[in-house]
Amino acid sequence: MSRFQVKKVAVLGAGVMGAQIAAHLVNVKVPVVLFDLPAKEGPKNGIVTKAVEGLKKLKPSPLGVADDAALIQQANYEEHMHLLKECDLVIEAIAERMDWKLDLYTKIAPHVAKHAILASNTSGLSITKLSEVLPDSIKPRFCGIHFFNPPRYMTLVELINTPTTQPEVLDQLEAFVTSGLGKGVVRAHDTPNFIANRVGIAGMLATMKEVENFGLTYDVVDDLTGKKLGRASSGTFRTADVVGLDTMAHVIKTLQDNLSLETDPFYESFGTPAVLKKLLELGHLGQKAKAGFYKKVGRDVMRFELESEEYVPAGQKADEVYARMLKKPAAERLRLLRNAEGAPGQFLWAILRNSFHYAAVHLGTIADNARDVDQAMRWGFGMKQGPFELWQEAGWLDVAKMIQEDIDAGKALCKAPLPEWVFKGPVAEAGGVHTAQGSWSASQNKFVPRRQLPVYERQLFPEPLLGEASLPDWRTAGTTLFENKALRAWTLDNSQVLIASIKNKMHAISPEVMESLMEAVELAEAEYQGMVIWSGDAPFSVGADLEATMPAFVVGGADAIESVEQELQNLMMRIRYAQVPVVAAIHGMALGGGCELAVYSAKRVAHMESYIGLVEVGVGLVPGAGGLTYIARRAAENMAASTGKDILPFLTEGFTAAAMAKVGTSAIESRKLGFLLESDIIVPHKDELLFVAINEARSMAASGWRAPHKRLFPVAGRSGLATIKAQLVNMRDGGFISAYDFQIAAMIANVVCGGDVDPGSLVSEEYLLTLERKVFCHLIGQPKTHERILGMLSTGKPVRN
Numbered sequence: 001m002s003r004f005q006v007k008k009v010a011v012l013g014a015g016v017m018g019a020q021i022a023a024h025l026v027n028v029k030v031p032v033v034l035f036d037l038p039a040k041e042g043p044k045n046g047i048v049t050k051a052v053e054g055l056k057k058l059k060p061s062p063l064g065v066a067d068d069a070a071l072i073q074q075a076n077y078e079e080h081m082h083l084l085k086e087c088d089l090v091i092e093a094i095a096e097r098m099d100w101k102l103d104l105y106t107k108i109a110p111h112v113a114k115h116a117i118l119a120s121n122t123s124g125l126s127i128t129k130l131s132e133v134l135p136d137s138i139k140p141r142f143c144g145i146h147f148f149n150p151p152r153y154m155t156l157v158e159l160i161n162t163p164t165t166q167p168e169v170l171d172q173l174e175a176f177v178t179s180g181l182g183k184g185v186v187r188a189h190d191t192p193n194f195i196a197n198r199v200g201i202a203g204m205l206a207t208m209k210e211v212e213n214f215g216l217t218y219d220v221v222d223d224l225t226g227k228k229l230g231r232a233s234s235g236t237f238r239t240a241d242v243v244g245l246d247t248m249a250h251v252i253k254t255l256q257d258n259l260s261l262e263t264d265p266f267y268e269s270f271g272t273p274a275v276l277k278k279l280l281e282l283g284h285l286g287q288k289a290k291a292g293f294y295k296k297v298g299r300d301v302m303r304f305e306l307e308s309e310e311y312v313p314a315g316q317k318a319d320e321v322y323a324r325m326l327k328k329p330a331a332e333r334l335r336l337l338r339n340a341e342g343a344p345g346q347f348l349w350a351i352l353r354n355s356f357h358y359a360a361v362h363l364g365t366i367a368d369n370a371r372d373v374d375q376a377m378r379w380g381f382g383m384k385q386g387p388f389e390l391w392q393e394a395g396w397l398d399v400a401k402m403i404q405e406d407i408d409a410g411k412a413l414c415k416a417p418l419p420e421w422v423f424k425g426p427v428a429e430a431g432g433v434h435t436a437q438g439s440w441s442a443s444q445n446k447f448v449p450r451r452q453l454p455v456y457e458r459q460l461f462p463e464p465l466l467g468e469a470s471l472p473d474w475r476t477a478g479t480t481l482f483e484n485k486a487l488r489a490w491t492l493d494n495s496q497v498l499i500a501s502i503k504n505k506m507h508a509i510s511p512e513v514m515e516s517l518m519e520a521v522e523l524a525e526a527e528y529q530g531m532v533i534w535s536g537d538a539p540f541s542v543g544a545d546l547e548a549t550m551p552a553f554v555v556g557g558a559d560a561i562e563s564v565e566q567e568l569q570n571l572m573m574r575i576r577y578a579q580v581p582v583v584a585a586i587h588g589m590a591l592g593g594g595c596e597l598a599v600y601s602a603k604r605v606a607h608m609e610s611y612i613g614l615v616e617v618g619v620g621l622v623p624g625a626g627g628l629t630y631i632a633r634r635a636a637e638n639m640a641a642s643t644g645k646d647i648l649p650f651l652t653e654g655f656t657a658a659a660m661a662k663v664g665t666s667a668i669e670s671r672k673l674g675f676l677l678e679s680d681i682i683v684p685h686k687d688e689l690l691f692v693a694i695n696e697a698r699s700m701a702a703s704g705w706r707a708p709h710k711r712l713f714p715v716a717g718r719s720g721l722a723t724i725k726a727q728l729v730n731m732r733d734g735g736f737i738s739a740y741d742f743q744i745a746a747m748i749a750n751v752v753c754g755g756d757v758d759p760g761s762l763v764s765e766e767y768l769l770t771l772e773r774k775v776f777c778h779l780i781g782q783p784k785t786h787e788r789i790l791g792m793l794s795t796g797k798p799v800r801n
Helices: 014-027 046-055 066-071 082-087 098-111 129-130 165-180 196-214 218-224 236-241 245-258 273-280 320-326 330-338 343-366 370-381 387-393 396-408 426-430 454-458 511-527 545-577 593-599 629-641 648-659 668-674 686-702 719-735 741-753 763-779 782-793
Strands: 009-012 032-036 072-076 087-090 117-120 142-146 156-160 186-189 294-297 300-304 310-313 438-441 446-448 479-483 486-491 498-503 530-531 584-593 602-614 681-683
Touching: 009 014, 014 032, 014 046, 014 066, 014 072, 014 186, 014 584, 032 046, 046 066, 046 072, 066 072, 066 486, 082 098, 082 486, 087 098, 117 165, 129 142, 142 165, 156 165, 156 370, 156 741, 165 186, 165 454, 186 370, 196 218, 196 245, 196 343, 218 236, 218 300, 236 294, 236 300, 236 782, 245 273, 294 479, 320 343, 330 343, 330 387, 330 396, 343 370, 343 387, 343 396, 370 387, 370 438, 370 511, 370 593, 387 396, 396 426, 454 686, 479 584, 486 511, 498 511, 498 686, 511 530, 511 545, 530 686, 545 593, 545 763, 584 593, 584 686, 593 629, 602 668, 602 686, 629 763, 648 719, 648 741, 668 681, 681 686, 719 741, 741 763
Parallel strands: 009 032, 009 087, 032 072, 087 117, 117 142, 156 186, 498 530, 530 584, 584 602, 602 681
Antiparallel strands: 142 156, 294 300, 300 310, 438 446, 479 486, 486 498
16 A cells, blocks of 8 residues: 655634644644635635634644744635645534535535545534545545644544544554644544543533532632643633633533433433523633633633622632642542542542543443543543543552442432443453553453554654553663663663663753763763653753752852853763764753753754743843853854855844743744754654654764864954844833843843954854853852842742842
């Protein structure tokens, strides 16, 4: 079978989801054409044009950089149906109306390419019923493809087959969605709302029911059901506002219309909550309508109160005792919540019990196995653990008995008993549904392993579920070359590449990390083809370890700090001029020294969601490990590659990024800021980073890579410095920056311009590193810098003084 290539994608429907799916396709360099109805007035593409313009204003941004909205080709069904012939994948994402979808399929069917896959992004309509109107030639290439909102950021994509879908079509689509779009694929059965929305929305409805039972307010519930519970930080009701209350109501209606007491014993709990009805009646549809369960008035957040139909001040939190309970080990945590005297504790046990109960009763019909349910809830609803994982961690049979006792006592949502497989047979004997052999399939009555597709060979360390003991752990895998509390240097069999994994909290760069990276480079040069700096968890690195550095300052003053900075600069130069290629594999934040570690590597392989920047200004400092030297050098290199002879225009972007502590909000924007080069690689899927980075290092070595020559390069000098300072004076006098911000920015300008030298003077990296180090050491002795550092360490937020 020839390889399925996606050269172009059509998205049908420029609504909230369709437009954002198109945006994400642009993010990962897939050409896309976005269709909608012809506008009744003005240009025929007016509906699509408005949607594309709207993408630029959405927060969080669906685009890596807003300017890339221009890459979305615009089309309408009246003039551009012929464009479908060019597309290898057609994603339908119009409104959730069966009749509208069927009508559209009838119109597009003659224009769909003979090899193309047609997929519906419905959130819960029957895929099989949707397929019935299609000609027999298209049915084998039709399936469901359910993205979660917002599609750039949410990992989950559910794929749903019909009885006539060819198995290889789903395999091909899974490979593209996984590696090409960076998503986690779960295959769902064609049942109402599939897996994540079936379990998740049932859980939200159950939560709302229990909120009424226990008389809790929405802000308290969100405080309890957010990060403290290992779920999305937005909790229950803020999440509903983000999703859209009309969207939520539609998903609830799908449950109500397509299920019954005969098919779902929990059906009676699917009634639309009174508060949701009232909010919909008032047109308060959530975040997009600027009012839902919550509403922002000025800087104040208000919550809706059903009794008065008014908004009242929000911000209440649950008693701290419940936060302490939620930090306990799983078994103790569930027992404490179940036996709690206060309503918040009983409420938490109730919603967890309900989720376990619902997932167990429906496992056999909605999913192939328990792994698909847990992954769907992790990736689609932002949970740290899926329901089966938490249940298993807390003690399978003990928790099962507690659930059944509540069912028998009439405390549960329905009287349906837990399935027999919960108490007897392989699951009970194994102590849970996830084992080294695989995850439990209630429909097949056995443990089933993960799907083996070639695309997953690129994931050397896939995200594991609790109990999946057969999956390798990056912390212990391969052969350890040396290890200490700060770093592990190791290698995978036959890779010929040394991997350096920082172990510190947030992968901060402490003196021990510096020493270990130096040792790793020397070992890589002596025995390996290359080196990759990578850790299996985000962030890449938040920079220098301030807590480890400050004691040195207290004891030894600026001289001690200068020594530490010198060592950090030496490390960066050692990496830059290493005799083997050093590749930085970036996921999440690469800030301050983490950014410098990345830019001094020979190459960068970055996950799409990489946030890179020099943020030292936020703690009253300047980049001190070579960040400013890098900005000056890159400006000179970019000028040399152009016809321009004035270095200042090439310096402006880098200077502004450092002086304003700009952080790229994606790998694409980080490239625009100059922290990634055009030759660097952006990888859509985080779990493929190491695979790509190792292959890059080996390829560079095989092609005869050598470290760059040390060269002198021109700087902007005193005239460039004067120009920048004049702009800074205007910003200070206009109240845009503080006097201390001005002072720090002027120092940054002094370094990147090369100090008090003639324009075009040739300088070395060492010269600029010395300037950089002296400014850093001067600032660390300033009281206002101490205020910023202490503020950051205590609150995690920058202090502007």
